[in-house]
Amino acid sequence: MTQTTPDASARRQRAQVKVRTLRADRWWLAPLLTFLGLSSFLVYGVWAILDGSYYVPSAEYIAPFASPCLATSCPEGARFLGLAPFGDWYTLPPGLLILGLPGGFRLTCYYYRKSYYRSFWLSPAACAVQEPHGKYTGETRFPLIIQNVHRYFFYLALVIGAILAYDAVLALVHTPLGLGSWILLLNAVLIFGYTLGCHSCRHITAGRLNHFSRHPLRYRAWTFVSKLNAKHQPLAWASMYSVMGADLYVRLVAKGIIAFPYA
Amino acid sequence: MSYKAKFKVWRGEGGEGRLEDFTVEVNEGEVVLDIIHRLQATQAPDLAVRWNCKAGKCGSCSMEINGKPRLGCMTRMSTFEEDETITVTPMRTFPVIKDLVTDVSFNYEKARQIPSFTPPADVRPGEYRMQQVDVERSQEFRKCIECFMCNNVCHVIRDHEENKPAFAGPRFLMRIAELDMHPYDVADRQEAAQEEHGLGYCNITKCCTEVCPEHIKITDNALIPMKERVVDRKYDPLVWLGNKIFRRPKS
Numbered sequence: 001m002t003q004t005t006p007d008a009s010a011r012r013q014r015a016q017v018k019v020r021t022l023r024a025d026r027w028w029l030a031p032l033l034t035f036l037g038l039s040s041f042l043v044y045g046v047w048a049i050l051d052g053s054y055y056v057p058s059a060e061y062i063a064p065f066a067s068p069c070l071a072t073s074c075p076e077g078a079r080f081l082g083l084a085p086f087g088d089w090y091t092l093p094p095g096l097l098i099l100g101l102p103g104g105f106r107l108t109c110y111y112y113r114k115s116y117y118r119s120f121w122l123s124p125a126a127c128a129v130q131e132p133h134g135k136y137t138g139e140t141r142f143p144l145i146i147q148n149v150h151r152y153f154f155y156l157a158l159v160i161g162a163i164l165a166y167d168a169v170l171a172l173v174h175t176p177l178g179l180g181s182w183i184l185l186l187n188a189v190l191i192f193g194y195t196l197g198c199h200s201c202r203h204i205t206a207g208r209l210n211h212f213s214r215h216p217l218r219y220r221a222w223t224f225v226s227k228l229n230a231k232h233q234p235l236a237w238a239s240m241y242s243v244m245g246a247d248l249y250v251r252l253v254a255k256g257i258i259a260f261p262y263a
Numbered sequence: 264m265s266y267k268a269k270f271k272v273w274r275g276e277g278g279e280g281r282l283e284d285f286t287v288e289v290n291e292g293e294v295v296l297d298i299i300h301r302l303q304a305t306q307a308p309d310l311a312v313r314w315n316c317k318a319g320k321c322g323s324c325s326m327e328i329n330g331k332p333r334l335g336c337m338t339r340m341s342t343f344e345e346d347e348t349i350t351v352t353p354m355r356t357f358p359v360i361k362d363l364v365t366d367v368s369f370n371y372e373k374a375r376q377i378p379s380f381t382p383p384a385d386v387r388p389g390e391y392r393m394q395q396v397d398v399e400r401s402q403e404f405r406k407c408i409e410c411f412m413c414n415n416v417c418h419v420i421r422d423h424e425e426n427k428p429a430f431a432g433p434r435f436l437m438r439i440a441e442l443d444m445h446p447y448d449v450a451d452r453q454e455a456a457q458e459e460h461g462l463g464y465c466n467i468t469k470c471c472t473e474v475c476p477e478h479i480k481i482t483d484n485a486l487i488p489m490k491e492r493v494v495d496r497k498y499d500p501l502v503w504l505g506n507k508i509f510r511r512p513k514s
């Protein structure tokens with residue numbers, strides 16, 4: 001059990017290695033790529049929110065970043081269920097109204113937390129590489145303790161996922177059927193794969209229980225969610241790029257830049 | 264198929280020490296621990312290293328090889344280039360006794376702070392009845408060989424020694440999760456996980472999972488589920504309200 005060697009003060013010390021890390025591999029590559037990947041999404045997001053061409057009436061495409069469209073400024077057909085609950089007073093881009101839901105979901109996601117703590121905050125940039133900060137309290141206090149609200153964003157993300165699926169179905173039943181419909185559908189599938197693999201979802205289905213055998217249905221749901229959860233990182237990236245790709249595609253069609261038949 | 268490899272090995276007592284250069288023979292099929300033993304036999308008879316099973320099962324030979332926490336007995340020499348200099352140092356988070364041997368008593372102190380398995384008072388030994396699915400989750404955590412490389416790599420204490428009193432480390436937060444998920448454990452562990460053992464310090468950056476030689480999904484299967492249980496307990500007003508109204512039994 002406990003060591004009983006004499007308690008010399010030198011023995012209380014760890015090895016005084018003066019370098020930040022002795023790792024010899026390219027440990028900086030993964031955080032660098034993550035940094036670039038996440039930044040590209042942020043830059044695109046800012047542009048997309050300010051861009052006005054988010055709807056293609058002839059094909060019923062609505063860009064995911066602008067859906068659901070809830071402002072009076074939304075074109076008639078783009079409005080979610082024909083509603084415009086926000087009055088004339090609201091004149092900012094409609095995408096801003098809903099930005100916080102998927103944004104907050106991804107910002108508090110356990111996987112994204114790992115990725116930006118590593119790549120933006122370098123805490124740590126890679127394993128066994130010393131972090132540059134003098135003090136560390138993790139998620140024990142404000143503001144990071146707020147990450148604990150993640151499950152509420154999960155509930156809201158289910159709603160957003162359902163709306164994106166509804167948009168895809170609207171585009172799919174529209175004739176003539178265009179390529180964009182399939183792109184919207186693929187995006188909705190990936191978004192659902194990402195959303196249902198959420199750790200909070202895993203906890204809610206049955207993770208919080210200790211007797212799986214007493215809840216066979218919830219246990220089966222947990223088993224399914226656990227499978228998606230094991231792929232949460234790849235699904236996070238796939239759905240991030242699919243939502244960006246689908247959004248860009250719709251805008252390019254709306255602007256007439258993509259104009260081949262059945263686009 | 265033997266060649267001469269260049270090694271840098273940390274030598275010293277207590278924290279004082281330096282990297283010493285060695286050139287040493289390597290044969291086919293050998294692991295880093297074999298080379299350390301060859302150094303002992305041929306060039307540095309007083310080189311201290313802790314080991315036991317040479318089979319990756321006792322968790323004694325934890326060290327850092329080219330800066331990464333590894334088991335010396337499970338790191339094949341064939342994973343390095345022949346002209347590569349291989350650096351071997353003791354685990355960085357724990358005090359050094361001599362050379363590659365560290366004082367890991369931090370881990371035993373933390374282990375003792377966690378209340379042991381607590382069955383309901385009215386169930387006697389021999390009366391436990393559990394389904395396989397109910398214990399499967401905790402069984403993954405029982406593969407742990409206590410090499411303490413997860414606690415060693417965790418930046419919460421590796422880079423911030425001052426956090427040691429407040430943080431049990433992934434190994435023992437996983438132990439808490441194991442007991443909390445156990446169908447027959449009735450101790451209240453969620454509040455303590457956050458307040459006494461420092462679960463909130465973990466920022467789920469997964470280095471513990473990356474280094475675990477038993478490939479236990481420490482972060483995904485123990486730490487994050489435990490964080491979610493703590494949210495139920497401390498931060499979710501709806502769960503709190505639901506428990507007040509329905510007085511749900513522990514399920």
Ligand code: SF4
Pocket residue numbers: 413416417418419432433464465466467468469470471472482486
């Ligand atoms: S996931 Fe948490 S416990 Fe594991 S190494 Fe990272 S901070 Fe430490």
Ligand code: SF4
Pocket residue numbers: 322406407408409410411412413414434471474475476477478479481
């Ligand atoms: S959890 Fe893995 S890394 Fe940590 S002590 Fe156990 S075997 Fe070692």
Ligand code: FES
Pocket residue numbers: 105108109110111112150154194195197198199200201232
């Ligand atoms: S969405 Fe990633 S953990 Fe919830």
Ligand code: FES
Pocket residue numbers: 314315316317318319320321322323324325334335336337
């Ligand atoms: S000597 Fe036992 S794990 Fe390496």
